[in-house]
Amino acid sequence: MKRKFWMVLAGLTVSAGMTWAGTLDQNPADFPTTVDWCQFGCSGGTFLTPTNWVSSGADTGEVGLNGTGQDWYNLQQGSTWNGNFSPGMGVVYNGAAYYGAAGADIVMTFDQAEQGAGAYFQTDYYGNFTATITLYDGSFLSLGSYVATGNSNGNNDGSAIFLGAYDATADVWAIQFDAVGGGDFEPDFGIGEAGLYYPAASTPEPASMLLIAPALLGLAAFGRKRIMNFRRGNH
Numbered sequence: 001m002k003r004k005f006w007m008v009l010a011g012l013t014v015s016a017g018m019t020w021a022g023t024l025d026q027n028p029a030d031f032p033t034t035v036d037w038c039q040f041g042c043s044g045g046t047f048l049t050p051t052n053w054v055s056s057g058a059d060t061g062e063v064g065l066n067g068t069g070q071d072w073y074n075l076q077q078g079s080t081w082n083g084n085f086s087p088g089m090g091v092v093y094n095g096a097a098y099y100g101a102a103g104a105d106i107v108m109t110f111d112q113a114e115q116g117a118g119a120y121f122q123t124d125y126y127g128n129f130t131a132t133i134t135l136y137d138g139s140f141l142s143l144g145s146y147v148a149t150g151n152s153n154g155n156n157d158g159s160a161i162f163l164g165a166y167d168a169t170a171d172v173w174a175i176q177f178d179a180v181g182g183g184d185f186e187p188d189f190g191i192g193e194a195g196l197y198y199p200a201a202s203t204p205e206p207a208s209m210l211l212i213a214p215a216l217l218g219l220a221a222f223g224r225k226r227i228m229n230f231r232r233g234n235h
Contacts (some may be wrong), residue, residue, distance in 0.1 A: 031195025118164020
């Protein structure tokens with residue numbers, strides 16, 4: 001039975017005494033099986049949480065927003081997203097500027113155990129930011145959170161950071177992204193092309209995947225220029 005993508009507003013507690021065996025990895029070449037978000041058209045549309053995706057290696061899973069369970073936007077660098085992903089790259093945007101900051105973290109779940117995963121990352125507002133990726137196992141426990149810093153701009157030059165991590169064994173069933181430095185609607189951000197770290201063979205699935213959002217982040221300073229030129233409806 002396909003695993004479920006559950007959304008709840010609460011803080012994740014890591015088991016006492018748990019040892020993290022993971023590693024931060026910002027080299028996209030180590031994540032050779034890719035997930036191209038333009039499989040959803042990259043036409044500025046909205047998609048349900050969760051939405052099924054398929055990778056270049058036929059791995060499958062779901063993507064959506066933790067906590068809120070609201071729709072997410074499928075944008076494209078150079079047209080509806082004016083940032084510094086590679087030109088034409090598809091983007092999953094959390095729409096925090098429209099929905100509000102509560103529970104706007106982006107989550108990917110996997111239908112097979114992976115050793116690790118990651119994605120290109122950028123906040124919607126120009127300026128410095130700190131991004132976090134958290135890995136989860138099949139027992140709903142965190143395998144660790146890993147942090148990297150970057151700077152958002154509108155250069156359309158492929159300079160967006162890649163934020164990935166992997167565990168010592170193939171026991172990763174989900175990843176979650178969040179950010180500090182996303183402007184007055186923090187965490188207001190998008191992820192570009194995702195990648196899987198040495199995809200593992202399929203293993204028996206747990207009955208369900210429970211993902212729990214972290215505590216809400218504080219608001220960032222006002223006045224920074226936004227990256228996007230996309231607008232929804234009358235917004």
